[in-house]
Amino acid sequence: MTMNNLIILVEALWQSGIAPALLILGIGWLSARFARNKRLTALLGIAENAVNWAEVTFDGGQTQKAQAIKMITDYLMKADKAHLFTAKEIDDTIEWAVKEMKEGTVK
Template sequence: MTTNNLITFAEALWQSGIAPALLILAIGWTSERFTRNKRLTNLLGIAEAVVKWAEVTFDGGQTRKAQAIK
């Protein structure tokens, strides 16, 4: 696969809601696994907030898609 195909595939996963759901699940699982490590837990909380922010901010416009890819 070329880079463009991978980007298109990633965009399709993101737009379908599969990628954000998997990211949130992975963050939740990792957070539970490492609850004793406060730094990692804080970092995972930040990552989850970023995913939620990206879902709201990047609503499908071409410029916003380009920003999200960068």
């Protein structure tokens, strides 16, 4: 395929509306992906605080975890963000925060 043929192909895709549609879909996908990463990063920060608080306040693993989950869900409910996260995501962030705290990377 020569360069002229490639230019003609791209021009035809653009004029037919296929290329702009693909561009819009790509931008939407990237935007959603970055927004999701931003929300998860915020959830990780909340989980760090909740795990630290539960570690200091309560004795016992299950009690600490239950209180950390309660603290996170209460915070998300007040911020009207609870619908953005699943129970599994919250549980995974707590496990991550506990792991990081044990490794010493989170204080």
